[in-house]
Amino acid sequence: MTRSFLFLLGSSRTGGNTEALARLAAEQLPAGAGQRWLHLDDLPLPDFEDLRHEGDGRYPAPTGHAATLLDATLEATDLVLASPLYWYSVSTTTKRYLDHWSGWMRVPGLDFRPRMAGRTLWGVTALAGAPGDADPLVGTLRHTARYMRMEFGGVLLGNGTRPGDVAGDDEAARQAKTFFTP
Structure with missing residues (x-):
């Protein structure tokens, strides 16, 4: 099976x-691996509204940007959430995207959760502190993958405060060369 990577950029x-x-x-991916890059700021989602306990608890099929993100998500074998570390977790746009998964799981006939099973969830983040500061972000992604019955590929961490700083993180660059290798 040919791998297809969806890179969701969650930085402001x-x-x-x-x-x-x-x-x-991503430069290290095999030539045949598909890549799609989407910036979540270009596809803004409304705040998620929890409707599970209203009416029949079903959600309507997504439209607009939500439909674009849903389709892109389901087309990928590998989902890469690239979010800087914001207050020890993922960015607001990344969290909002994940919140919408709750609704997608309740769209009749979509079977979102079963369809996500077996795919791989990855994370990439830059932070301005110790690697342990990213533990809550890593936990969010690890638990999300487990709940969705996805594989968890891990999180690639890089150090960078000011624009371009991560280019000086030699350890992150070394790890990037084999990060997506099974």
């Missing part, structure tokens, strides 16, 4: 440290 800054690190890792 285009071309920031997290994106640069994700692109470095």
Whole structure:
């Protein structure tokens, strides 16, 4: 099976440290692996509204940006959430995207959760601190993968505060070269 990677960029800054690190890792993908890059700021989602306990608890089929993100998500074998570390977790746009999964699991006939099973969830993040500061972010992604019965590929961490700083993180660059290798 040919792998198809969806890179979801969750930074408020285009071309920031997290994106640069994700692109470095993506350069190492095999030639046949598909890549699709989407910036979540370009596809804004409304705040998630929990309707589970209203009416029959079903959600309507997504439309607009939500439908675009849903389709892209389901087309990928590998989902890469590239989010800088914001207050010890993923960015707001990344969290909002994940929140919408709750609704997608309740769209009649979509079978979102069973269809996500077996895919691989990855994370890439830049942070300005100790690697342990990213533990809550890593936990969020690991638990999400487990709940969805996905494989968890891990999180590639890079150090960078100011734009371009991650280019000086030699350890992150070394890890990026084999990050997506099974």
